[in-house]
Each structure stands twice: as C-alpha cells, then as structure tokens.
Amino acid sequence: xxxxxxxxxxxxxxxxxxxxxxxxxxxxxxxxxxxxxxxxxxxxxxxxxxxxxxxxxxxxxxxxxxxxxxxxxxxxxxxxxxxxxxxxxxxxxxxxxxxxxxxxxxxxxxxxxxxxxxxxxxxxxxxxxxx
Numbered sequence: 001x002x003x004x005x006x007x008x009x010x011x012x013x014x015x016x017x018x019x020x021x022x023x024x025x026x027x028x029x030x031x032x033x034x035x036x037x038x039x040x041x042x043x044x045x046x047x048x049x050x051x052x053x054x055x056x057x058x059x060x061x062x063x064x065x066x067x068x069x070x071x072x073x074x075x076x077x078x079x080x081x082x083x084x085x086x087x088x089x090x091x092x093x094x095x096x097x098x099x100x101x102x103x104x105x106x107x108x109x110x111x112x113x114x115x116x117x118x119x120x121x122x123x124x125x126x127x128x129x130x131x
Contacts, residue, residue, distance in 0.1 A: 003093050003097060004085070004093070007089050008084070008085050009084050010033070010081060010082070011082055012079065012080070013076035013082070015077070016076060017076045018074070019059075020059070020060060020073060021070065022073045025067070026062035026069065027087050027088070028060050028084045029064060029085045029086075029090055030060045030082040030083065031058050031083045032054055032080065032082050033055060033080075033082055033083060034080060034081045035054070036052050036053060036055075036077045037053050037074050037082075038053075038077050039051045039052075039072045039115065040072060040074070040075060050072065050122050051114070051118040057111075059111075060087075061112055063087025064091060064104075064105070064108060
C-alpha cells in the first residue's frame with residue numbers, strides 16, 4: 001500500500017467542474033475523498049447522470065487500459081477532493097507487485113460492472129421500463 005500512497009496526489013474540483021470529458025485520452029485514476037462527482041453520458045444536446053460517485057469510490061478506470069479513451073464525462077457536483085493516481089505509474093506498479101495489480105483490477109472490474117448496471121437502469125427508466 002505504500003507504493004500506492006507514493007503515486008497519489010490530492011486534487012480539488014470546484015462545483016460543476018468537468019473533470020473528464022468523454023472521448024479524451026484517459027491518464028488518471030481517481031479515488032474520491034470528499035464531495036461527489038456525476039458520471040454522465042453526454043451528447044451534443046444533453047447529459048444524463050448515470051451514477052453519482054462519492055467518498056471511497058473511484059472513477060477514471062479507463063486510465064488502467066493502454067490507450068483507452070474515457071467513456072463517460074465526469075463532472076463535480078460540489079466542491080470535492082480526490083486522490084489522483086497516474087494510470088501509467090499505477091500499471092507499472094502492478095508489474096512489480098502482481099498481487100496489488102490483481103486486487104486493484106478485481107475491484108475496478110466491480111466498478112465497471114456497477115457502471116454498466118447503472119447505465120442499464122437509467123436507460124430503462126428513460127424508456128419507461130420498470131427495472
């Protein structure tokens with residue numbers, strides 16, 4: 001865990017600040033400390049909040065994949081603080097500590113699965129289907 005702490009830098013987001021834009025190259029993985037962000041699907045005409053992410057939750061999982069663009073827009077809902085971890089440095093740490101890598105990737109897969117489920121539920125709600 002010391003290796004993770006060495007990679008983390010605190011960042012602050014102001015209310016309504018776009019932290020990640022959909023389609024941009026993802027470089028950082030974030031752990032929320034306080035406040036919250038909205039994970040949104042965005043089109044030129046509207047944005048739909050898929051999920052709110054608060055303290056002890058993460059976003060930016062695309063940074064753990066080589067050359068992966070961000071899937072969702074992430075916008076701060078209020079003044080918020082997170083720990084930012086450089087995706088390349090984090091994946092390099094997985095090479096030196098495979099157990100850490102397996103654990104982080106297992107937990108991240110749960111986040112991805114939760115994001116897919118939240119997206120399904122939101123679309124069902126928009127279509128008037130009870131989920």
